[in-house]
Amino acid sequence: MQTNGPASNPINRRNFLRGGARVAAMTGLGTLVGLLARRASAQTHVWQIDPAKCLHCDQCATACVLKQSAVKCVHGFARCGYCQLCTAYFIPDAQELTTGAENQICPTAAIQRKFVEDPYFQYTIDEPLCIGCAKCVDGCNRFGNGSLFLQIRHDRCLNCNDCSIARVCPGGAFQRVPVQDPYIFKTGGH
Amino acid sequence: MSKFSSLRFASRRGFLLSGCAAGGVGLAAVLARFRKRTPAENAFANDLTTFSKLDPKLLQYDQTAKFKPARPETRRIGLSGNGSLLLAAGNYVSTLDVSGVLLRELALPETVRCVASAADGTLFVGLRDRIEVFAENGRRSSWVSPGKRSWFTGLAAGDNDLFVADAGERVVLRFDRTGKFVGKIGEKDPSRHRPGFVVPSPYFDVELHQDGLLRVTNPGRHQIETYTVDGELEQAWGRASAAIDAFCGCCNPINIALFSDGRVVTCEKGVPRVKVYQAAGQLESVVAGPESFLENSTASHRDDSVGGLDAVVDRTGRIFVLDLVANTVALFEKKNS
Numbered sequence: 394m395q396t397n398g399p400a401s402n403p404i405n406r407r408n409f410l411r412g413g414a415r416v417a418a419m420t421g422l423g424t425l426v427g428l429l430a431r432r433a434s435a436q437t438h439v440w441q442i443d444p445a446k447c448l449h450c451d452q453c454a455t456a457c458v459l460k461q462s463a464v465k466c467v468h469g470f471a472r473c474g475y476c477q478l479c480t481a482y483f484i485p486d487a488q489e490l491t492t493g494a495e496n497q498i499c500p501t502a503a504i505q506r507k508f509v510e511d512p513y514f515q516y517t518i519d520e521p522l523c524i525g526c527a528k529c530v531d532g533c534n535r536f537g538n539g540s541l542f543l544q545i546r547h548d549r550c551l552n553c554n555d556c557s558i559a560r561v562c563p564g565g566a567f568q569r570v571p572v573q574d575p576y577i578f579k580t581g582g583h
Numbered sequence: 584m585s586k587f588s589s590l591r592f593a594s595r596r597g598f599l600l601s602g603c604a605a606g607g608v609g610l611a612a613v614l615a616r617f618r619k620r621t622p623a624e625n626a627f628a629n630d631l632t633t634f635s636k637l638d639p640k641l642l643q644y645d646q647t648a649k650f651k652p653a654r655p656e657t658r659r660i661g662l663s664g665n666g667s668l669l670l671a672a673g674n675y676v677s678t679l680d681v682s683g684v685l686l687r688e689l690a691l692p693e694t695v696r697c698v699a700s701a702a703d704g705t706l707f708v709g710l711r712d713r714i715e716v717f718a719e720n721g722r723r724s725s726w727v728s729p730g731k732r733s734w735f736t737g738l739a740a741g742d743n744d745l746f747v748a749d750a751g752e753r754v755v756l757r758f759d760r761t762g763k764f765v766g767k768i769g770e771k772d773p774s775r776h777r778p779g780f781v782v783p784s785p786y787f788d789v790e791l792h793q794d795g796l797l798r799v800t801n802p803g804r805h806q807i808e809t810y811t812v813d814g815e816l817e818q819a820w821g822r823a824s825a826a827i828d829a830f831c832g833c834c835n836p837i838n839i840a841l842f843s844d845g846r847v848v849t850c851e852k853g854v855p856r857v858k859v860y861q862a863a864g865q866l867e868s869v870v871a872g873p874e875s876f877l878e879n880s881t882a883s884h885r886d887d888s889v890g891g892l893d894a895v896v897d898r899t900g901r902i903f904v905l906d907l908v909a910n911t912v913a914l915f916e917k918k919n920s
Binding site for chain 2: 454475476477478480485486498500512527531532535538
């Protein structure tokens, strides 16, 4: 009768090396497959708004799948005129140029107004309050230098394959941009 | 007959009709989902239609002619000594007769931002930070700005001087006719309680009246200011409001023109309108409102592209208005004149 003792299945050098090589080959193959799979699934492009095509409608505020849109107003300070009567901040017939809610154009009071020096004021967007309605963007572009514009914030955007805002954007302003360069800024002053 | 025979689905016709109806409803739902809404349906619209309506009594001018210049990107309009129109368009200065027929053109190496003509026929062409001078005898010279941030937007030529509205430096520069820089007008000087010009965007204009005084826009303060050629402030008028007798938006008026009796024609952007004010600043009449510049009304400043309106007044009191967005020149004449 044959027994399964150590003598019948010895761990000799050849078997050890053969087993080690097999494990190393399988690990390497798994790593390679994993890397390839990761590269294939990684995002190479993200959605962004071209400010030159934006028509300042309300679709960014209302069509996003998120409850509060991933689109926010951003401010290019180099283009800003620092106006006392900022048409992105004040309603057209404001009774006073004060920070009173009744004078503000923003429905969520997301623009902060800060005195710099007579007669200049700095305007900053409070992003958590901004709903991307573009009302201020329209005011700035209509009368001023267009320093306010909309951008998709990628810390919020889900990067849906079929973006629900892009589908209804009347200006065709939504486009795919490389993930390495995810914003389209208005550059330069006047 | 089964009990189902009384239902519409039981017959082929009923089945097909019901299927078509269901398909139609489905198709309408799909189309509604993909339909692109018009801006008029914007729930957050920045509605300025209230300010676009004008009192008909104030509209005292009729548009009697309109033409499109040959060159695109026309920025400023001027009048030469012989009454022909000067247009700064792209890299060209075009001279046209009052009906829009091109008489001659002058090519420049860069964008022409303003143009003016002196009584002796000398032509002054403003580029970004220098003046190109073309004398009647064909001699050409170039005057460079003393400022580092210069952005020339307006010119006014007198018999002895040239005045340059510099939006970048926010001053009016004075040169003598040899090109020598004489001084700055309207410079901010807290020690003399001079607040300076407020020019948030590249719209800043100067005109020299035959009374020898300069009229300068101060768009950030919504005012027209009168200066002596030596820089002393004589008068300022104008207020900010969307009301018809005031200047709307952040920075208006953008350009002005002068009647020989001192009345001022003002041009506004945002809500594009051209108005006539008496010399002391009371609104006299409206030349044209937003309905005359529909394309201009919806234009916005997406980059450094041109926008707004400009005007000149000829010797007979006719007003030529340049629409920078539509790239048209319209002639307005007083009603019943």
